[in-house]
Amino acid sequence: MGEIIYDAATTLNGFIADEEHSLQWLFDAAGSDGEPPPGLMPENPTVYVMGANTYRWLLDYQPMLDEPERWLEAYGQRPCFVFAHAALSAPEGANIRFVSGEVAEHLDEIREAAADGDIWVLGGGALAGEFLRAGALDRICLSIAPAALASGAPLLPVTVPPARLRVEEAKVIGPFARVEFRVLPAVEQRPNSAL
Numbered sequence: 001m002g003e004i005i006y007d008a009a010t011t012l013n014g015f016i017a018d019e020e021h022s023l024q025w026l027f028d029a030a031g032s033d034g035e036p037p038p039g040l041m042p043e044n045p046t047v048y049v050m051g052a053n054t055y056r057w058l059l060d061y062q063p064m065l066d067e068p069e070r071w072l073e074a075y076g077q078r079p080c081f082v083f084a085h086a087a088l089s090a091p092e093g094a095n096i097r098f099v100s101g102e103v104a105e106h107l108d109e110i111r112e113a114a115a116d117g118d119i120w121v122l123g124g125g126a127l128a129g130e131f132l133r134a135g136a137l138d139r140i141c142l143s144i145a146p147a148a149l150a151s152g153a154p155l156l157p158v159t160v161p162p163a164r165l166r167v168e169e170a171k172v173i174g175p176f177a178r179v180e181f182r183v184l185p186a187v188e189q190r191p192n193s194a195l
Contacts, residue, residue, distance in 0.1 A: 001111070002046060002118040003138035006128040008155060009176070010142055015152035016125055021053045023061070029145035029175055037174030046117025047110060048075060049131075052084035053153070054123035059091070068092040079113040081106065083127055103130040129158035137183045140165070144177040163187055 008016050009026050017023055030037070050058075058064065064071040068091035080096045082088065083103070090096040097113075099106050110119060121128050121137070131137040142155070169180040 002114055002116055004119045004121065004131060004136050005045075005139045005141055006121040006131065006137055006156075007141040008123065008125070008128070008143070010144055010155045011147045011149050011152075012144055013148045014155045015149040016123060016155050017053070017057070017153040018149050019152050021057050021153065023057065025147050025149060026145060029147050031175070037176070039173050039178075044117070045120035046078060047114040047119045048078060048080040048122050049110060049119060049127070050080070050082055050122040051124045051127040052082060052086070052088065055082045055084070055088065059089075064091045064094075065089055068094065081110055081113075102134075103127070103136065104134040107134065107136055125154050125156045129156055132156075132158060132160065132183065135186065139168075139183060140181045142179045142181075143173070144179065146175055 009023075009029075010016050011025065018025060062070045062074075071091040071094045075094070077095050080094070082096055082098050083100065084098055085100055088098060090098075097109075099109075121131055128137065128140075140156075164184050164186065165181045166184060167179065168182050169178070171178050
């Protein structure tokens with residue numbers, strides 16, 4: 001079975017998008033061509049998972065509804081699960097599955113679509129937090145950009161104690177600091193015993 005990985009670019013103060021859900025800061029950090037440096041993006045995820053805001057932003061940033069070939073160039077025919085509370089349109093020919101409700105309700109379907117491949121939780125932070133609460137997140141991989149935002153969408157709006165994360169790798173890739181964490185199982189809390 002593959003892993004479920006939250007792989008995100010973040011500002012140094014922990015935001016993944018600005019107040020308008022824009023990622024323009026990220027493209028500015030990537031350089032003049034706006035392309036991520038080699039080695040920054042995950043290799044060959046089998047399934048993508050994202051929230052509605054991330055999905056809408058992707059469709060708007062590159063007019064994928066009008067030019068569906070852009071979606072196919074970026075994501076191919078890999079299944080993409082979009083968690084949304086309202087009806088959304090999909091680019092023609094895209095393998096998009098709209099779901100709603102709790103992550104735990106859809107884990108079996110997502111894992112089945114991935115078979116033995118990896119699942120990339122693409123955004124946002126609240127969705128990744130749901131995977132974490134469901135005990136279904138294996139790794140958190142961060143590309144920390146040399147940028148800060150005054151406010152916006154937080155990287156991970158949940159409390160994660162240090163005992164749940166272990167740093168596995170840290171390196172520099174282009175202008176980014178790349179840090180990868182292993183998510184460890186939650187430790188069952190034991191009540192204090194009487195002496």
